Amino acid sequence: MKTPKLLLLSFIVLLAACKENKETPKANSALSENEKVDAANIKSIFNTALTQGKSYEWLRELTTDIGGRMSGSPEAAKAVLWGEQVMKDAGLDSVWLQPAMVPHWIRGEKEVANYIVDGKKIDIALTALGGSIATPKEGITAEVIEVKSIEEAEKLGEKLRGKIVFFNRPFDDTLINTFSAYGGCVDQRVNGAATAGKYGAKAVLVRSMTSKIDDYPHTGTMRYGDIPESQYIPTAAISTIAAERLSIHLKEQTKIKVYFKQSCKNLPKTKSFNVIGQITGTENPEKVLVVGGHLDSWDLGDGAHDDGTGIVQSLEVLHLFKTNNIKPKNTIRVVFFMDEEQGGGGADAYAKAVKTSKEIHIGAIESDAGGHTPRGFTIDANPENTELLKSWKKLLAPYGLHDITKGGSGADISPLKSEAVTLVGYRPDSQRYFDYHHAATDTFDKVNKRELELGSASMASLIYLMDKYLYSNSPIKP
Incomplete structure (x- = not known):
């Protein structure tokens, strides 16, 4: 026979399980049939991130094996090679390096x-x-x-x-x-x-x-x-x-x-690279959704929260698509941008290449606010698509993503801005971020594994919805 304390504990656990089931979108009778399918897929994305995620170990490699990665430094060059290899190991359809001229300042x-x-x-x-x-x-x-x-x-x-x-x-x-x-x-x-x-x-x-x-x-x-x-x-x-x-x-x-x-000393600009990989779209391969962060960092710490977490979360989005056998309609592209910290050379190179090739970009998400608990997204888009993304809150709120509002996106994707491109900034909790930002304390041990994985799943869920609905609902064609 169970003791009263064990009975009480069992009752509390049962209540918690019931509460979680009630909060799961799949069980919400207010959802349409399409939304119930989306809710089930989003739940699978989160389950996979929390049980089969690779982002934490990728971050360990980037921060502890390479460390701080200032633009133009030997460490930044090592990070480029690491990024290229980790994308290939993730089984992306194609991986390449995009040249960019970057500052070279030494301490x-x-x-x-x-x-x-x-x-x-x-x-x-x-x-x-x-x-x-x-x-x-x-x-x-x-x-x-x-x-x-x-x-x-x-x-x-x-x-x-x-x-x-x-x-x-x-x-x-x-x-x-x-x-x-x-x-x-x-x-x-x-x-x-x-x-x-x-x-x-x-x-x-x-x-x-x-x-x-x-x-x-x-x-x-x-x-x-x-x-x-x-x-x-x-x-x-x-x-x-x-x-x-x-x-x-x-x-x-x-x-x-x-x-x-x-x-310290300023040296002439030097050549570096953005690291790019993608899963090709099954219906509209010429239309691109970007997810990314910046590969460079400052040299005092290991660049863990700024922006190692954004890098590994972005690649995890594509890993979660592949692991869950989600076949995107549009091409999903991950970009590890170089030189966000000292001038945006990587962002400029990417935007210039898009303009030259006349690639059609329909949206982008940037993660450059740390790897803490997910809170939501800010949207820089035309009014119709802003409201479209806000309407997905009922699917995302059960995972803590309550703050879905109009706002800025990110330094590396902002050059892609146009009326036809929906830009999004991933927004985790900000209270601890500036404890570590640009300091010697920005190290791997400051990143919580579960918070990091929840962020990857949050971004993947929004990319899933953007891929499925964004272009067909956009009133403006790129």
Whole structure:
């Protein structure tokens, strides 16, 4: 005879099973006959991803065997060969490499920065920003001036001359979507040097783009804009702990001089490749649906969440189609884009090739927001197709995909934008993403296997629906 505790546990398990069955679209009497077929196929896609998925092991190989993959680096070249082989091993109908010219920036020796307060040397954890020039070999020592925005720096103007400008605007933690918080302050990282340089500043330090308070600086791209080369100045990001500490010390002791040295270098552009593979459509092979992410990453970590997860999830979409014997009407193409981080050379090369060959693209999904729990998709499409995708929420919501809204897609697929092409951004939960983004902490161990697999299945399910319904329902022909 079962004990009361075992009986209670059995009852709870039974209730949970009943609840899951009720939430499964297949059991929803409100679905049409076609929708019931779709619900069953989507359920099979999720089941396969969670029991036969390959994305996690692919990610392990990419991140631990190769690591960080900056455009133009030997690691990026290794990643291209790995991507080509893994697509061939997945049994795709065709696999090829597409040339792309990409930046080649190297970090050089480890960066150093410090200052003196009350006779004590305070070290600053910092990292050069991609595209920055080096300091002189002996480094720079100059007084620091703190600002909170590009606008504040512009108002100070000539007062910046000879100074190290410290941009210290943090994330707005009241914003639930952390990408909105990132967008609200990333301009100081991208444009800070162009602003300070034209007024004769010696260097720029920028607070890392994260809400987490730790001692890991986050790198990223910066731009000199249209200022002359003579006004280029060294630029680095400092950790949030270092930023908080420096700001406090500046309030206590208004004149602080920072010593700063980095040895990064910009080399001429070099040739790299997008890695492309596809399953050929059975009815409309000339019409293409793209799913992709970017193969390059920064060098501090292993590029796990940014964007190793997007790469392996994209390939997993095609693996899930093949494993479930889903024969797509249109060609489903996976693209591992090169150089998203430093200029978009891969995206430009792909879009140019599409235009030259006059290929018909009807849609694309990009995964470049990390490998956390799926939340939904954002849609960049004409009004009719936007509403069409929103109507699939009843099929997708049982898998946690509640947020299906109009919005942006992704940097690598956005050059494909037109009234006839439906672009989609895959959107996982964003709360932890910027803890790791562009930092040394972006490593394989930060990725949860189940969350990664759920994301692959989410993308595959939407591609399944887009392949089945999108073109026939589109009021605009490519």
